[in-house]
Amino acid sequence: MPLMQDDIRKHYEQAWKQMDDKAQDEASLVYSNPIEDGILYPLYEQLLNDMKIPATGGKVLDVGAGSGRWIRFFTQRFTPALLMGVDFTQASIELLKRRYANVAGIKTAFRTADLTDPSLDLGEKFDLINVMNVLFHIPEPDRFTVAMKNLANHLAPDGRVVTTEYMPRQSLRTNWMLVRSRYEMESAAAAAGMRIAVIKASCFYGNDPMGIDGPDAGLRQQFNNVRGGIKQVLDMQMNDQVRQFFVKFLTDVESSMLNFCAERIAEVDMPSQKLVVLAAA
Numbered sequence: 261m262p263l264m265q266d267d268i269r270k271h272y273e274q275a276w277k278q279m280d281d282k283a284q285d286e287a288s289l290v291y292s293n294p295i296e297d298g299i300l301y302p303l304y305e306q307l308l309n310d311m312k313i314p315a316t317g318g319k320v321l322d323v324g325a326g327s328g329r330w331i332r333f334f335t336q337r338f339t340p341a342l343l344m345g346v347d348f349t350q351a352s353i354e355l356l357k358r359r360y361a362n363v364a365g366i367k368t369a370f371r372t373a374d375l376t377d378p379s380l381d382l383g384e385k386f387d388l389i390n391v392m393n394v395l396f397h398i399p400e401p402d403r404f405t406v407a408m409k410n411l412a413n414h415l416a417p418d419g420r421v422v423t424t425e426y427m428p429r430q431s432l433r434t435n436w437m438l439v440r441s442r443y444e445m446e447s448a449a450a451a452a453g454m455r456i457a458v459i460k461a462s463c464f465y466g467n468d469p470m471g472i473d474g475p476d477a478g479l480r481q482q483f484n485n486v487r488g489g490i491k492q493v494l495d496m497q498m499n500d501q502v503r504q505f506f507v508k509f510l511t512d513v514e515s516s517m518l519n520f521c522a523e524r525i526a527e528v529d530m531p532s533q534k535l536v537v538l539a540a541a
């Protein structure tokens with residue numbers, strides 16, 4: 261039975277608590293693939309720069325903040341005037357409050373909040389709303405409509421939402437995700453008074469290959485095999501020098517493919533996940 265919002269909440273309530281209990285230090289909270297990070301983080305920084313989104317000096321909201329992956333991204337690379345993190349699990353907010361309540365030079369705030377709550381009011385308007393790997397966890401159409409309206413309602417004038425989407429031509433349902441098609445995303449944005457401003461493809465193997473359209477005739481599986489192989493390599497016992505070599509080498513392979521394809525193929529058509537920027541219509 262594919263998971264719905266309540267199942268997702270229960271899952272992450274446990275997952276973030278377990279991670280928090282086990283974590284010796286901040287490094288133990290890092291769970292993302294270093295190759296994905298190596299491609300995605302500079303790409304995101306460039307995107308914010310190109311779009312003149314004031315992640316430094318502006319108000320930034322991270323929705324679905326989890327164990328703080330993007331809170332660390334913003335505190336390590338920018339100096340927002342306000343950095344608010346919200347998540348619908350208490351475990352996440354407890355972890356974030358304990359670890360990031362006092363960041364030098366940045367006002368932080370963490371609140372338990374459900375993006376699908378029709379009465380959501382965070383008391384601020386934001387220059388940037390970061391909503392990473394969250395919207396596809398809201399399969400219920402009514403809750404998704406509310407979530408999109410809440411994003412639009414919390415945008416400052418000229419503010420932007422950045423969301424991770426796959427943008428296939430057909431929607432796909434997996435156990436964990438409702439991967440909405442580019443057409444569904446476009447009309448959901450319009451219904452909430454927003455438009456898609458930019459689509460930026462990220463790495464091919466660091467994330468699910470749900471940008472590949474249609475029924476899986478084996479291609480998604482091939483991408484997953486490569487992704488699995490990369491994980492196997494990085495899980496092997498090796499010294500730091502060899503590990504650094506592999507991370508850099510595999511990042512270069514991804515990066516060269518991505519840059520080659522970006523010159524020739526519309527970013528929306530790439531097999532990868534994308535950073536999708538939404539602005540007021």
Ligand SMILES: C[S@@+](CC[C@H](N)C(=O)[O-])C[C@H]1O[C@@H](n2cnc3c(N)ncnc32)[C@H](O)[C@@H]1O
Pocket residue numbers: 265268269272273323324325326327329330346347348349352373374375376391392393394397398
């Ligand atoms: C896949 S995790 C992503 C965590 C982090 N944003 C990242 O990219 O690594 C999804 C997060 O979104 C949160 N979430 C899902 N639905 C939500 C909702 N309706 N309101 C607030 N948070 C939600 C979950 O609790 C979880 O922390």
